[in-house]
Amino acid sequence: MLCGMLRGASMVMAGLVCITSGSGFVQPVPTFVSVAAAGMPCYLACTTLKSKLGCDDSPDVFGIHAVGGTLGALLGDVFATLVILKVFGVAIGLRESRETEVNGLDLSEHGEEGYIL
8 A cells, every 4th residue: 555655656746847847838738748648657767667777766766857857848848849830820820822832832932943844
């Protein structure tokens, strides 16, 4: 029972470590996704990776902080990129019109053909 409670507390800590790097700008839904995504990699680092490396890490510091922090930094970048793409998509659009796509960007944007075959 105690081992299960300690493992559960470690996974809660992993979720907190994961979201700490982006806590100032990440919205609630991406926060829940990040916290949920941190559980399994940190758990595997605390159990499998630790035993394969043969390291003595009784409080699971490496598995929680190194893996959870790295995952949080990467996920923060992913969510920030998605927000930037959404803003640009609303402001200026991310696709050309259908006519421009059919004619080709060389002709419609530059007034000349790029590849004359």
